[in-house]
Amino acid sequence: MASSYLTVPARRHPENGQGQSNDSRSRRFKPAAQLTLLRYLQDLQDAEVPPSPVQPRFHTGRMPNSKDGDDKPRLLLMGQKRSGKSSISSVVFHKLPPSETLYIETTTRIKKDSMHSFMDFQIWDFPGQVDFANAANLFDVDSIFNEIGALIWVIDAQDDYFDAIARLNATILNLQTTYPNINVEVFVHKVDGLSEDYKSDLFRDIIQRVQDDLSDNGYENAPVSFYQTSIYDHSIFEAFSKVIQKLIPQLPTLEALLNSLCANCRIQKAYLFDVLSKIYIATDTSPTDMASYEICSDYIDVIVDISEIYGWDRPEEEDSGGESGNQDAESLIRLEKKGNNYLYLREINKYLALICLMSEDSPAEKKALIDYNVGVFQEAMKQVFPR
Numbered sequence: 001m002a003s004s005y006l007t008v009p010a011r012r013h014p015e016n017g018q019g020q021s022n023d024s025r026s027r028r029f030k031p032a033a034q035l036t037l038l039r040y041l042q043d044l045q046d047a048e049v050p051p052s053p054v055q056p057r058f059h060t061g062r063m064p065n066s067k068d069g070d071d072k073p074r075l076l077l078m079g080q081k082r083s084g085k086s087s088i089s090s091v092v093f094h095k096l097p098p099s100e101t102l103y104i105e106t107t108t109r110i111k112k113d114s115m116h117s118f119m120d121f122q123i124w125d126f127p128g129q130v131d132f133a134n135a136a137n138l139f140d141v142d143s144i145f146n147e148i149g150a151l152i153w154v155i156d157a158q159d160d161y162f163d164a165i166a167r168l169n170a171t172i173l174n175l176q177t178t179y180p181n182i183n184v185e186v187f188v189h190k191v192d193g194l195s196e197d198y199k200s201d202l203f204r205d206i207i208q209r210v211q212d213d214l215s216d217n218g219y220e221n222a223p224v225s226f227y228q229t230s231i232y233d234h235s236i237f238e239a240f241s242k243v244i245q246k247l248i249p250q251l252p253t254l255e256a257l258l259n260s261l262c263a264n265c266r267i268q269k270a271y272l273f274d275v276l277s278k279i280y281i282a283t284d285t286s287p288t289d290m291a292s293y294e295i296c297s298d299y300i301d302v303i304v305d306i307s308e309i310y311g312w313d314r315p316e317e318e319d320s321g322g323e324s325g326n327q328d329a330e331s332l333i334r335l336e337k338k339g340n341n342y343l344y345l346r347e348i349n350k351y352l353a354l355i356c357l358m359s360e361d362s363p364a365e366k367k368a369l370i371d372y373n374v375g376v377f378q379e380a381m382k383q384v385f386p387r
């Protein structure tokens, strides 16, 4: 890296207002996150019906299958035992190093985790040995699937997958009558260590078998999506990003805003990241490639680490409109080895950061223009996610 520009205000603890100390990474990323700024999407009612005099211009969908709408959407992690469900949840939401998942014990009861981030949601990790959807006499299926946001079905790609597919299809068919709109997200998991050819053959085979079986049972066009994932690379974060994006009613608006920002500042690719989980909640509509996601995701780590070391306490924000000095963290760096590309980061609110990849024709001299446009984007975000 060369020519870098960085301002890193300290991240304050919401309870005690103190700058964060040299906590370990795992402590820093605990769900009760110690990042500053505001909660925008916490209240789903707000997200759906924004209290704003301006007529809303964004899509206001309800959570799929949300009956009463006052609970947090759930992501249900289901699949055969030892397929990797608890590992996924620990790596993505608790920052457990992947190698330590070797020591995770078998789940024996539903493990419920609440995530408080730009949007509150719950992760329910199910024990692999119990078939909840098909055991209506043993479990209150309604209470499990009522507030579901997505059903994530994990298939171990390194194991025999026929049983897993059979159970997945039985579950989809079983739920189809009561909860027809459930997003089913199939993670073909543990694809690390498989050759590229084998991986794509296996992936195609799984998709084909699931779809054939469902259409044989008269269920055409089931809302099922497939992803290849591994906890040993960024694929699991990327898959979760796509799963979470489907739960954000304002996604089209966010994409339109990012498209406009990219066009005005000659940005190649822009991501809106949830800093805690490193899930991106939106990106512009140009094609996404894994490499650009990886570089942006690593960049967040760098910035968070640097702000840990060099950040300073921010004075309290003043309502008077006077000098508050409470600026957002921002950074611009040039990546020499990547064809003179630039990376730009700006903290958008308490949980979200904007990261842009720019090529040579958007150099540091244009930073004032970029700052201005990002400021406009930030203002627009406040309208999209009113408190």
Ligand SMILES: Nc1nc2c(ncn2[C@@H]2O[C@H](COP(=O)(O)OP(=O)(O)OP(=O)(O)O)[C@@H](O)[C@H]2O)c(=O)[nH]1
Pocket: 080, 081, 082, 083, 084, 085, 086, 087, 088, 100, 101, 102, 103, 104, 105, 106, 107, 108, 126, 127, 128, 129, 189, 190, 191, 192, 193, 229, 230, 231, 232
């Ligand atoms: N190679 C590889 N191994 C993985 C991956 N994800 C998880 N594992 C391993 O798979 C094993 C089982 O993982 P768990 O997370 O306990 O599986 P589970 O689905 O929660 O199992 P139950 O609690 O029995 O339902 C562990 O040894 C993990 O290290 C992956 O992406 N790649």
